[in-house]
Amino acid sequence: MKVAVVTFPGSNCDYDLYKAVQQVGGDPTFVWHRERGLEGYDAVMLPGGFSYGDYLRGGAIARLSPVMEDVVAYARSGRPVLGVCNGFQILCEAGLLPGALVRNDSLKFRSFPVRLRVERTDTLFTEGYEEGQILRIPIAHGEGNYEADEATLRRLEDEGRIVFRYVDASGEATDEANPNGSWHNIAGIVNEGGNVLGMMPHPERAVEELLGSTDGLALFRAMARALSPAAP
Amino acid sequence: MSAPDSTHAVPVAPRPGDPDITAELVDEHGLSPKEYERIQRIMGREPTFTELGVFSAMWSEHCGYKNSKRLLSTLPTKAPWVIQGPGENAGVIDIGDGYALAFKIESHNHPSAVEPYQGAATGVGGILRDIFTMGARPIAVLDSLRFGDLDSGRVRYLFSGVVEGIGDYGNCVGIPNIGGEVQFDRGYEGNPIVNAMCLGLMKKEELITAVAEGAGRPLMAVGARTGRDGIHGATFASEELSEDSDESSRPQVQVGDPFTEKLLLEASLELIASGAISAIQDMGAAGITSSASEMAGRGGSGVDLEMADVPVREPGMTPYEILLSESQERMLVVAEEGREDEVHRILEKWELEAAVIGQVTDHGRFRILENGEVVADIPALPLTEGCPTYERPGEESEEVRGLREMDLSEHLIPRGDLVKSFLLVLGSPNVASKRWIHDQYDTTVRTSTVVPPGGDAGVVRIRGTRRAVAATTDCNGRYVYLEPGTGARAAVAEAARNLVCTGALPTAITNNLNFGNPLKPHIYHQFRESILGMKEACQVFETPVTGGNVSFYNETDGRAIYPTPVIGMVGVVEDVDHITPQGFQEPDHRIVLLGENTAELGGSEYLYVTADLVAGPPPRVDLLAERDLQRAVLSMVHKGLLASAHDCSEGGLACCLAESALKGVEGGLGISVRLEDALPPVAVLFGEAQGRIVVSCAPDDERAVLEVAESHGVPARSIGTVRDADHRFSVTLPDATLEVPLARLSETYEGALPALMDSPTPSSD
Numbered sequence: 001m002k003v004a005v006v007t008f009p010g011s012n013c014d015y016d017l018y019k020a021v022q023q024v025g026g027d028p029t030f031v032w033h034r035e036r037g038l039e040g041y042d043a044v045m046l047p048g049g050f051s052y053g054d055y056l057r058g059g060a061i062a063r064l065s066p067v068m069e070d071v072v073a074y075a076r077s078g079r080p081v082l083g084v085c086n087g088f089q090i091l092c093e094a095g096l097l098p099g100a101l102v103r104n105d106s107l108k109f110r111s112f113p114v115r116l117r118v119e120r121t122d123t124l125f126t127e128g129y130e131e132g133q134i135l136r137i138p139i140a141h142g143e144g145n146y147e148a149d150e151a152t153l154r155r156l157e158d159e160g161r162i163v164f165r166y167v168d169a170s171g172e173a174t175d176e177a178n179p180n181g182s183w184h185n186i187a188g189i190v191n192e193g194g195n196v197l198g199m200m201p202h203p204e205r206a207v208e209e210l211l212g213s214t215d216g217l218a219l220f221r222a223m224a225r226a227l228s229p230a231a232p
Numbered sequence: 233m234s235a236p237d238s239t240h241a242v243p244v245a246p247r248p249g250d251p252d253i254t255a256e257l258v259d260e261h262g263l264s265p266k267e268y269e270r271i272q273r274i275m276g277r278e279p280t281f282t283e284l285g286v287f288s289a290m291w292s293e294h295c296g297y298k299n300s301k302r303l304l305s306t307l308p309t310k311a312p313w314v315i316q317g318p319g320e321n322a323g324v325i326d327i328g329d330g331y332a333l334a335f336k337i338e339s340h341n342h343p344s345a346v347e348p349y350q351g352a353a354t355g356v357g358g359i360l361r362d363i364f365t366m367g368a369r370p371i372a373v374l375d376s377l378r379f380g381d382l383d384s385g386r387v388r389y390l391f392s393g394v395v396e397g398i399g400d401y402g403n404c405v406g407i408p409n410i411g412g413e414v415q416f417d418r419g420y421e422g423n424p425i426v427n428a429m430c431l432g433l434m435k436k437e438e439l440i441t442a443v444a445e446g447a448g449r450p451l452m453a454v455g456a457r458t459g460r461d462g463i464h465g466a467t468f469a470s471e472e473l474s475e476d477s478d479e480s481s482r483p484q485v486q487v488g489d490p491f492t493e494k495l496l497l498e499a500s501l502e503l504i505a506s507g508a509i510s511a512i513q514d515m516g517a518a519g520i521t522s523s524a525s526e527m528a529g530r531g532g533s534g535v536d537l538e539m540a541d542v543p544v545r546e547p548g549m550t551p552y553e554i555l556l557s558e559s560q561e562r563m564l565v566v567a568e569e570g571r572e573d574e575v576h577r578i579l580e581k582w583e584l585e586a587a588v589i590g591q592v593t594d595h596g597r598f599r600i601l602e603n604g605e606v607v608a609d610i611p612a613l614p615l616t617e618g619c620p621t622y623e624r625p626g627e628e629s630e631e632v633r634g635l636r637e638m639d640l641s642e643h644l645i646p647r648g649d650l651v652k653s654f655l656l657v658l659g660s661p662n663v664a665s666k667r668w669i670h671d672q673y674d675t676t677v678r679t680s681t682v683v684p685p686g687g688d689a690g691v692v693r694i695r696g697t698r699r700a701v702a703a704t705t706d707c708n709g710r711y712v713y714l715e716p717g718t719g720a721r722a723a724v725a726e727a728a729r730n731l732v733c734t735g736a737l738p739t740a741i742t743n744n745l746n747f748g749n750p751l752k753p754h755i756y757h758q759f760r761e762s763i764l765g766m767k768e769a770c771q772v773f774e775t776p777v778t779g780g781n782v783s784f785y786n787e788t789d790g791r792a793i794y795p796t797p798v799i800g801m802v803g804v805v806e807d808v809d810h811i812t813p814q815g816f817q818e819p820d821h822r823i824v825l826l827g828e829n830t831a832e833l834g835g836s837e838y839l840y841v842t843a844d845l846v847a848g849p850p851p852r853v854d855l856l857a858e859r860d861l862q863r864a865v866l867s868m869v870h871k872g873l874l875a876s877a878h879d880c881s882e883g884g885l886a887c888c889l890a891e892s893a894l895k896g897v898e899g900g901l902g903i904s905v906r907l908e909d910a911l912p913p914v915a916v917l918f919g920e921a922q923g924r925i926v927v928s929c930a931p932d933d934e935r936a937v938l939e940v941a942e943s944h945g946v947p948a949r950s951i952g953t954v955r956d957a958d959h960r961f962s963v964t965l966p967d968a969t970l971e972v973p974l975a976r977l978s979e980t981y982e983g984a985l986p987a988l989m990d991s992p993t994p995s996s997d
Contacts, residue, residue, distance in 0.1 A: 009583055010491050012406025016679045019695075032581075048677075050404040053491025109399050111674045112667075140403070140674040205676045210693065210808055 001026040001227040004041040006071065008033045008062045013048035013085065013204065020204035020216070021045070024224040033065035042227040043080040044071055046087030048140070048202060058101060058143040059089030068094055080124050080223065081196045085141055088188075088198030097191055097198045098156070099148030104141070105181025111140040113213065114179050116187050116201060117167040120160055123190055124226050125197045128218030134171055135164075135215035137201040139179055144200040146182035146189075153183055164188035164199055238276050240534075240595035244609050247550070247602070250281035257281075261288035267620055274614045282600065282608045285552045287615065289464070289518035290525060293784050296619030299750040300782040303623070303763040307777045308770050313739065314778055319530075320441055321362040321513060322432070323778020325740045327804050329697045332436045334368035337376070337429035337705070337744040337800040339783035343486070344426040348393030352426050353401040353488040354560055359430040360405060361514035364497050365563065367440040367504045368432025371678060372692050373402050375412035375428050376705035376744065376798045380421030382661055382988045387416075390424050392989060397488075398428070399672040404490035405497065408681045409673035410690025412705050416661045417840070419709060422788030427744040427781075429800040431703055433694065440504050442513035444527035444535060444566050447594040449510065451524065451535060452575055454503075454563040454586045455496045458520070459545035462486035462558025472749055472787040492561040492584070499582040500563060508574040511566040521555045523564040524590075525598045529616035534597040537590035539607070551600055551607045566592060624750055626757035636714045638847040640833050644912040647842055650968055654886055655980045657918055660841045663883035664984035665894075686895070687814050688733035688879050691805060700805035702736035708882065709794030710835040711850035716758045720765030720797050721853040722922055726881055727801035728773045732862040733877040733925060735810035735869045736803030738773055743780035743799055748792025750784050758795035766797060772855040773862075775801060810869050815895030816903070817875040821954040822934040823905060827861055827924035828947045829885065831915045837882045838918035851922045857946075858923050864944035865925055871940070873933045880924035886917040886963065886970065888926050893954075893961050893974065894981055900974050902959025905952030913968040928954055 003021045007014045007030050014030060021028040031038070038044055051062035062068070068090070075081045075096050083091040091097045104110055113136050118129040129135070148156070156162050164187040168177040173185040180200070188199030203216030251257060258268045261284055271279055271287050279287065290296060297304065309317040315332055316324035322336035340355025356373060363370045375398055380387040402409055412429070444451070503509050511531075513523040520537065528535045539551045545559070565586075567575050572588060579586040593599070598615055600608035647653060657663055666686065675684040682700060683691035689704035706727040712719030728738040743766065748755040770777060780800075786793040805811055816823075833839060834848025868874050880888040885907075894900045909916050929937050934950060941948030952963075961977050963970040 010404070010494055012404075012494065012677060016677065019679065049406060050491060050494070053404060053489070055491065108396075109403055109672045109674070111403075111676070112671055138676045140677060142400075142403070202676070205679050208679070210682055211676070211679060 008051035011049035024220040046083040048085030059093040063093040083198040091198040109142040116164040128222040144180040146186040291619040301621040334366040334432040349397040352394040352397030356401040363432035367438040368434040372410040377414040378420040378425035403674040411685040419794040443530040445531040451590040456561040495582040508571040515562040528612040534593040534595040624756040627753040629754035635847040659980040659984040668985035688730040702803045704730040707798040709796040713794040716761035717765035720762040724769035727799040731803035746796040816954040819956040830921040884918040902955035
């Protein structure tokens with residue numbers, strides 16, 4: 001699996017994604033935001049961080065980077081794009097995913113492990129999970145409060161495009177389990193084609209027992225399995 | 233001193249519009265008449281206004297260490313593993329497997345007292361730059377904070393602003409926060425302490441130092457433009473604050489831009505790796521002046537700097553302003569001759585600016601030009617090394633002696649219900665959970681944090697090796713206040729104990745010495761005794777001091793903070809398998825107390841919360857016993873005997889046990905503990921006797937744990953058993969019992985800070 005890890009000025013989880021891709025046997029390459037051409041890659045990943053310092057709004061300036069034209073074309077052609085945290089914000093700003101990520105309802109940066117319920121297992125990204133499985137994955141963001149209008153939310157629900165939801169220990173999507181005020185406890189969504197996933201929690205930070213959780217590993221493994229030409 | 237070499241001196245005419253040098257102007261620049269005379273001797277003439285400004289900054293306490301240097305020079309600084317000791321941007325140690333660790337702590341107390349958000353944010357920015365200018369990539373930050381009591385609205389404003397500032401800056405740059413400590417006490421009411429520490433990792437051969445050598449090499453300003461912010465910040469940091477410091481001092485506080493910092497970090501590391509530069513230094517305190525003169529001083533060379541070539545934010549800035557600006561996110565770089573274009577290309581990639589602003593010379597002078605006209609011409613070495621240093625008279629204050637000698641025996645009698653006292657101590661913001669803070673910091677970015685904030689020390693693994701590094705900051709200002717020597721020894725001992733509890737070998741120290749006005753004898757006494765105590769402890773633990781920072785004049789309206797010599801200590805974990813958690817791991821595990829309980833209560837949190845007292849002698853520190861204890865625990869760790877280890881400190885044994893219980897797996901485990909000491913229960917539960925660690929182990933390992941302790945001459949005894957999550961927290965003494973449901977304990981411990989910060993009761997101020 002050849003992966004383009006797109007780096008913007010201010011990205012800071014690029015290295016973490018790179019290492020996670022390597023860990024599942026993938027072949028990652030950093031692609032600087034001013035470079036062009038993503039044709040040779042099997043997947044594109046937009047890392048977390050503070051592209052352009054989150055000035056104006058998370059992802060609002062990064063979406064104007066030259067490489068984003070290629071990312072949009074890549075996604076529209078049905079190939080896999082994963083955006084994590086700031087990457088999710090950029091995907092929304094670029095119109096590849098609906099809705100927006102606004103300031104956490106606490107008005108504070110929030111950083112701790114949360115519980116996620118896997119809502120769909122028939123995507124390229126989530127085939128390695130069980131439906132309803134509860135994952136422990138860290139969040140670290142100040143603008144992760146997912147918002148969309150009623151019609152969009154209804155569509156997301158009806159079309160089963162909500163992939164991860166914040167839940168409590170018993171798997172309930174409660175207000176207490178919601179770390180940022182996201183509507184419908186949304187933590188991650190896919191586009192209509194199911195090939196673009198945006199999520200606020202960091203699966204790349206949950207790939208080693210030593211660091212507290214391996215619940216993110218199945219996501220990268222599923223991608224590697226689907227996208228490696230001679231997958232074992 | 234001998235008259236300086238004036239061979240290369242050139243005539244300097246005053247700039248039009250410069251004020252006359254009067255005694256008042258000299259005084260406003262923080263220089264004494266004697267110091268001014270010395271400047272005249274060095275110059276062989278009257279300095280110009282610009283030159284006076286340069287001297288003022290370099291001879292400020294902040295840059296010149298004039299009241300601390302002599303004592304600091306007595307601290308141990310050498311060990312086979314020390315690669316770079318004091319005098320550089322940061323200390324560097326060898327941590328094995330070809331890696332080196334750069335680390336340093338620095339204060340931003342004064343700016344944070346005036347503008348907490350920017351003050352704290354730029355403190356983080358500055359310390360990151362000190363690390364990456366050594367060629368190391370920052371891998372972790374810690375913060376040591378002190379504030380007044382949280383019942384004051386002003387203190388809550390300062391506290392929340394500082395936490396947000398630290399968080400926003402570090403989060404944006406993407407450096408995990410792995411720990412630190414915070415203490416709330418009225419002793420810090422007007423003067424918060426904000427010390428930021430950073431660790432950086434590099435291959436040993438990647439080390440670069442800030443030495444300007446090789447005449448003709450271009451000097452380049454890199455990063456952000458120079459503006460009018462922070463002018464004379466270094467001199468400002470060397471004065472006491474007064475009530476009106478608040479408004480009038482704001483222009484001296486710098487404004488941070490973490491986004492630019494992140495770009496500068498990447499650009500600097502790329503520059504260093506390219507070989508296109510030979511030296512790099514942050515333009516920190518005293519900006520261009522200190523970076524250029526210090527680099528020249530270290531190389532025994534000189535510099536010519538053209539002010540008209542410095543990229544500025546606004547037109548019309550004078551050389552005086554440009555030289556003394558403390559605009560953030562700027563670097564001074566010595567490029568290799570002919571490779572300037574390469575520097576430009578790297579900077580352009582990162583969307584930053586670089587400009588040649590001068591060159592290294594062999595004339596040994598710090599020479600400033602403005603459109604070709606020389607406006608300052610100072611011999612470089614006397615500027616950086618010639619700052620007069622002082623030893624001051626020191627004498628303990630009567631007030632402190634009185635407090636220390638106060639009879640505390642009435643406080644050993646419980647005040648009503650012991651459980652109530654217990655919850656009061658556990659729920660004090662000094663003991664209670666600091667999650668309210670840590671949840672605002674990114675602790676897991678860079679995916680290497682093994683022990684996040686909240687443990688005894690933070691631990692970060694080194695990718696590609698079995699190793700990890702641990703770091704902690706410690707200092708109980710109350711102890712230092714009551715008896716400075718003992719307090720300083722306790723700070724070093726506690727830092728080392730914290731590292732050992734996580735499984736690390738204490739290795740080296742960076743210190744941040746926060747004190748009041750050293751010209752006052754009782755303050756100088758605190759300073760001197762602290763340094764002597766620190767020195768003794770560093771020798772015993774074999775932890776040399778590789779650098780640090782001195783912050784004097786932490787006074788508001790004549791009232792000084794508690795003397796607070798913060799110890800930032802780093803340690804090496806040889807194998808990640810040695811990393812030991814703080815919380816109990818399994819029901820039926822045995823709980824073993826290492827070290828001895830005493831009847832001491834002086835300086836304790838118990839006294840503060842139950843009697844509003846900071847008094848009595850601080851707990852004694854037996855350095856050799858501490859060393860034996862720490863060696864014993866490391867030996868247990870290496871033998872794989874321990875399930876958990878936790879240092880016993882503020883709040884005493886009761887709070888230590890509560891923390892290990894609450895941090896037990898899956899939300900906490902109950903315990904039943906029996907303590908047979910023939911001592912007053914208050915002292916056993918809440919006394920802060922030093923040299924104690926609570927460990928737990930599997931029942932089969934209990935014997936071995938006790939044997940290792942015995943072989944090291946460390947008192948040890950089994951005091952109880954870990955229970956399941958439904959069991960209570962239960963501690964039994966000969967004539968008293970603490971029985972508390974775990975949920976209640978958790979509510980108290982976790983709920984304290986949120987209750988104070990998120991729904992505070994209105995206060996009078």
